[in-house]
């Protein structure tokens with residue numbers, strides 16, 4: 001892994017140098033103002049964190065380095081991890097080396113299966129995924145080295161080492177959870193195979209791995225969800241936890257617990273359920289008017305329309321567009337995809353005038369479509385969809401935290417104030 005380690009080292013050194021210049025040249029420069037609206041509004045829009053793995057442009061969506069989605073949608077998750085953590089795509093040799101390294105590290109320890117199999121069958125797959133990762137925390141190399149005493153300059157190396165060990169095991173862990181909950185607990189072994197991350201996941205889930213388009217969907221799934229800059233609930237949570245020098249297992253598990261919320265990653269499960277409810281009510285080929293009525297009734301009941309809106313994006317999510325392209329090419333006749341399209345026809349107009357124009361972004365996000373594609377290929381247990389999202393998002397957590405440790409970023413600790421303080425302060429303005 002020397003090449004990867006050397007490239008991460010060089011990236012960290014170059015970022016550290018740039019940040020040192022910025023710090024020395026502009027120590028008191030003002031980036032923005034903090035308003036009452038900011039602190040009462042979930043800190044929305046406040047620029048208060050540096051993240052170099054990726055960037056979300058409100059009008060163009062996700063960028064990784066200078067690549068936008070059409071530039072990297074055909075890559076593998078291994079290439080994407082390399083890109084996130086080093087800032088450039090790997091050469092053929094570097095990619096092969098990373099794939100074989102993940103393959104070597106991919107076995108989940110037996111005690112994790114004992115733990116997961118002892119849990120109630122009603123446990124949500126995301127809870128199991130998070131617990132499975134926590135159960136491997138004892139293996140953290142960072143934790144062991146830190147206990148013995150290591151210089152701060154080495155923190156990133158062991159965060160990267162832990163990251164490689166963790167990412168490698170995610171396909172087996174996630175697929176095992178799917179099999180425990182939905183396939184009578186019969187795990188599929190691939191120890192003789194030399195599979196990459198997406199191939200391992202597809203094989204172990206038990207779907208026809210000779211169906212190239214399902215394997216390709218899994219690959220695309222693991223690529224499109226990988227990272228979305230630093231301020232979203234899951235990435236930020238994982239950054240906060242890791243900033244206390246809690247190791248990557250603790251940080252990834254914490255981030256995934258945030259991803260498991262319905263306003264964040266769980267929205268993909270909720271979306272599929274939403275479409276299922278439309279089909280239950282109107283049949284598998286609802287009219288546009290029926291879809292419109294269903295959406296209006298949902299809003300009237302005080303619920304949100306899952307898969308629509310975003311805290312940063314102000315256009316249709318390019319990840320949605322990428323999945324739609326896949327759907328049009330591979331399963332355009334799927335009733336679920338057809339209903340996704342009908343929702344796309346009616347929801348933005350409805351949301352634009354909803355609550356007096358209060359919805360900042362009426363356009364679909366990634367979760368509006370991703371589940372319908374999995375459903376088409378027979379993955380009908382939609383409680384599992386956020387785990388698929390999570391496997392991918394851990395790539396981003398790992399890359400962000402490796403770089404943050406390399407830059408010696410301090411423990412994250414914003415200041416909170418009381419309402420009394422706020423009232424007093426504002427009175428004096």
Ligand code: FAM
Pocket residue numbers: 044262263264265267303304305306307308309310311312355358359360361365366367
């Ligand atoms: N349906 C109904 N109302 C919505 C809405 C939607 N899809 N999106 C926003 N609003 C409402 C929102 O609830 C808020 O109302 P109140 O002030 O009365 O509470 C108002 O519009 C203003 O919200 P905003 O500024 O437009 O959005 P936020 O930045 O506060 O929230 C989301 C962003 C994503 C949480 C919000 O759009 C939402 O709840 N969407 C549905 C759930 C969803 O799809 N989540 C997944 C997001 C995704 F990209 C991801 O993380 N994976």
